[in-house]
Amino acid sequence: MEYSYSFLILLLPFLSFLVLGLCGMKMKEKVAFGIGTTVLGVLWCLSLYTAYEYFFAVGRDAAGLYPTVTAFNLTWLDFGKAPLFGTELIFNIGFRLTPISVMMLVVITTVSFMVHIYSLGYMAERDEEYRVEGYEKGFQRFYAFLSLFTMSMLGLVVATNIFQMYLFWELVGVCSYLLIGFYYPKHAAVHASKKAFIVTRFADLFFLIGILFYSYYVGTFNFDLNADPTIANRLPMAVNILPVALFLMFIGGAGKSAMFPLHIWLPDAMEGPTPVSALIHAATMVVAGVFQVASLMPIWLKYAPNTLHYVAYIAAFTAFYAAAVACTQRDIKRGLAFSTISQIAYMLVALGVCSAVEGEGSVGYMASMFHLFTHAMFKALLFLCSGAIIVIIGSNFKDYMGGLHKYMPITNWCFFFACLCISGIPPFSGFFSKDEIVAACFHFSPFLGWFMTLVSGMTAFYMFRLYYVIFWGKSYYEADPENRRKPQEVPAIMWGPLVFLCIVGCLCGLIPFGHFVSLDGHAEDIAIQTFAIWTWPSVAWVSIVVAIIGIGLATWMYKSGENPVPDMLKRRMPKLHEAALQRFYIDDAWQFFTHKIVFGLFSKPIAWFDRRVIDGTFNFLAWGTQTAGETIRPWQSGDVRQYAAWFITGTVALTLVLLCIL
């Protein structure tokens, strides 16, 4: 059977998690690193081999499509004939290969492998001269969680049905929680991990309700509604409920993918170690929502084409909002986090503008997946670069940086290229994928197209602002070289992955992605790659011009380090600046909503009822039993003479009574 090795892709990281999690503390750090990284290396090779096998060795079937292959599908829970459900209720766990899941396999294992290598350098403790002194506490635990995360994410993308996806979706959320709270003695990390877990769990509730609606009315958990003839009979009943079910599932995806207003957890999630931010909160887990919508895209298009556009509107607003906030952040990782939100919103916009129209309607799907792929590479790179800077500087805040280009040349170039990628400058990868998205938006509505072009200009601006304040401008070290630590380049174990991701990130835009992933399965050319839309005034030219304006503006404002223009703007519009710095008070709005409305109006009365009525009932029962026991206990004295006296007295009394009656 084809892909018979595929069970290893899920089993190996799980075994690695078990070994590192159970016996990790007895191992040397290097051994734990060796086990985790070797397993990931094997997984990476397996994924690349799977991709080769799927796209090239086996290739298209007779109909010219990449077939959907189910490598295995095991019955996990079998409830048999469920009376409520109407059909047989069976939960399967399996391994399903489609073009996008194969693409995700490659993305996840590549980024995860790089992060595994890089973390050996990042999780070390260094002395004043940056020499490695030892490793951080819980180093082995860190690798165990990384393995578990990789397993869950792989399980999510190869899910054969929505329920399996949900199962691994929750596991991924748990891993995110564990890794954000990795530095658990730190209050901020604990709060951030709780926030991330609760917000995403809240969103997942909608996902679960959506799954229940979907499965109840359609009668299956499968993605493919055409596979089973019995489903066709149920579909006429289900068409009214399907848009609701799909939108509820999208809310779950919006929680994981940090769409407004459920985005609040992602910036705080940066409290975790930076490699985790690169792997989970930039490259893989946060695109789970995008992946989910993409997996259900045929159903969206057929049964809820109008609801799908709401996804686009929500995502477009999120993209703009996150870009605006990213322009003011002082913590470099938070700045990157908002840029992640903005870029994921791009992908969802592209999915949201899909329609059943032949040709132009399907551009968005391919563009979204393409952007997911390129974004994973360059955003992981950006985060790993920022991790390298944090290792050297010892802080997240831009005030302690500046002028690093002299001291950290490799990191500087990698960050620079990554900024070019995300800004959309040809021939770097972000240009192809993002402009394809903008083009898809223009097909949908010119307004949305211009709006997303504006956001892409903002992207270029805030990324280069970040670049200049970190690597150029006034150096913090040079202001007082006597007392401050001299920055230097990170060791090879850290810059190696940076360079690798930089090369992949810069070049992956040239992949003819549309030939592998497209909505209808037929090969589709990326318009920009074939120079079809290069004629002026085209989308490509407009976005290049906008990106260059954004970069130019950032150069003008931040390159010198004096920052007269931003300071002046800050003075002129203190309220706007403050609002942007405080993320437009969305966190406070949630705080108000949860504390005042949910806690005040619902939780408090429920808590009162619980304490007074329910607890009171049981407390009364316990009190009654105890009192009765205390009363009866002296009768059981254990004194034989007393028993005998009672016995005799009772007998005599009974005899007298009987004598009187008879």
Add this chain to the structure above:
Amino acid sequence: MIPVSAFLVLSTLLFFLGVFGFVTRRNLVAMLISVELVLNAADMNFAVFNRILFPGQMEGMFFTLFSIGISAAETAVALAIIINVYRNYHSDQVNSIENMKF
């Protein structure tokens, strides 16, 4: 001939003496003796009813003898226990072994 009621009155007296002794005395040996009095009252009733109601038969008599044998054995066991209690607690008072309740 002595009337039956005289025997019965005697055995009732014996019985209640035994009960009274059992309830009031704290000495283990005294309690044992009281229990023997109660038993003897019952044995006497057996003998008397057999002699008066069924003069030709001997079941009541045998039962009495049997009961005496049993009570002798039982007394031996009880005495052994009492000796053990005395050795362990250095007392022959019934309330000295209260901690065996728990």
